[in-house]
Amino acid sequence: MPPVSKDKPFVVVRDDGPDIAKLRTAVVAIGNFDGVHRGHRSVIALAQRRAAAAGRPAAVLTLEPHPRSYFRADEKLFRLSDETQKLRLLAATGVDGAVVLTFNAALASLPAEQFVSKILVERLAVSGVAIGFDFHFGQGRGGSPAFLKDAGARYGFPVDVAPPLEDEGRPVSSGTIRSALEAGRVVEATELLGYPWFVSGEVIHGEKRGRDLGFPTANLKLDPACGLKHGIYAVRVGIGDKRYDGVASFGRRPTFDNGAPLLETFLFDFSGDLYGKTVDVALIGWIRPEEKFDSIAALVSQMTIDSERARDALKRSGDAFPPLGMN
Template sequence: MSEDAWTGRPFTVVTDGEPGALHGAVVAIGNFDGVHRGHRRVIGTALERAASLGRKAAALTFSPHPRRFFRPETPLFSLSSDRNKLRLLAATGLDGAIVFHFDAAFAATTAEDFVRRILVEKFGIGGVAIGYDFHFGKGRAGSPNFLSFEGTRLGFPVDVVPPLEDEGRPVSSGSIRETLSQGKVVEAAELLGAPWFITGEVIHGEKRGRELGFPTANIRLDPSCQLKHGIYAVRVDMEGTRVDGVASFGTRPMFDDGAPLLEVFLLDYEGDLYGKTLDVAFIGWVRHEQKFASIDALKKHMMADVAQARESLKRSGKAFPVLGRI
């Protein structure tokens, strides 16, 4: 990770249901998929409350996403993997994250028990910050009003954060998924507060890019990824080194129409990347994926893609998500 991508703040992750060093913290509760600007407003509220009380601040989140548990037959396009969510949370100034495994037993926990037995008795929370639409507990019976009432009764402050909009667009994980499914990565970055990114290991491919003069680092994304197939300007972080690039995400209609694959051509870079893990940030849209009349026509368009990507990346400055160490 590049030095400028780390806040330097220690970050504790609790995953076994025991509070440890985060006992007594003010908690921001939510799924936090993508850790977008709306989430950061909730987190910022928790940080302010924690500072006023002289306590630590932590995110309280869930894995897997509850929607994956309740509707396993319906793929959910996750904006961030579990690990990347923690890396994003670690860069917000929080002291740590409490991750609950969302399973049948947890889903059966009533709202009353979640507040009294988990938040108060086990974690001794100093306060709670939630979004205006956060619901919890068995049957989603717990509402912001219910949590506020319980906070007053049990002696902890509850901050309910109103919705955030960006020029009339709701800042939500759902709206960001929709923009990415349309290839609108610039709009997604505006809602997120930073470019959307993925992390993956470079795998061996058919080496067609090398034969065409554009060797690529190939990464298999989660099958639930609904990013629009097409060509993108990207910025890549590999073990502390940032390199600009142009990437194709799709089924390679010129060749095999196979399973979707991300193929990243790094600009002005030479080296063996097989087995390395890359962070790939999507900076700009270049064009739709398409089938050309000949290989020569494809190569001509690929050269144009590189030129367009360079311009997009130049305009973006050093845009890249700020990530913490976990």
């Protein structure tokens, strides 16, 4: 994934906000883009190539909240990236901006033909559209790739459709990546995403047990819908523009309290106060499942082993980290 140009602002437009003029006539890649994985980036690359050839901006059009959260509000959705993370990842692709449509009752009931005429043509005046092979849109998912190609021919804009992408027989999809993370297979998730999966959050106060044990941790509460497997991970932590290696535990701390899930990260070779700071924690490798120990001494001994295993995994990973940053 190319680095973000520092002299090229990334424009975010919500619905028909005033900055919409900056992205009119763009070639637009459309999708949910949860995780902005390699499959998503193949769609975005189609838009970028056509935009470059036509001398037009390249942009993405995405939906928030995720439509599945709207239609199945009582079901938890393990998102690979929340809206903020998604926009950071989209910016890192080098597109000029993103149009974020609010997915509500009005948009859900908008027929596919009107989605094309009112949003793509009237609002955005698109110079082209790129979508994935399985993209559907409009009321009742009535709009298909074939429908959009036909509509583009009628309204005067080309439509490019990205074919399915596989990695060693596995479909590169958000669902496949969620399944890998739910099983603790973070190396597989990295391969499918094209970067290490990460979480972001504000460091909160915990019970400070880690400090007493000689392993002070930076603690994050993750989204309750997060399906990541409970266990110990080798991680790389971003604090501003600095990177630190570490080892993290995600789970309920069965040796102590079986409380609410918490991500507790011990940063190697770091000293300082992180409370209240926002950090990115990227998962580099799987160490072991979460387990209950019979004594504190046994736990500390295992934490020492975990730290060494994490250092080894991180050494093998080079400088792997998500392509974050948005000016």
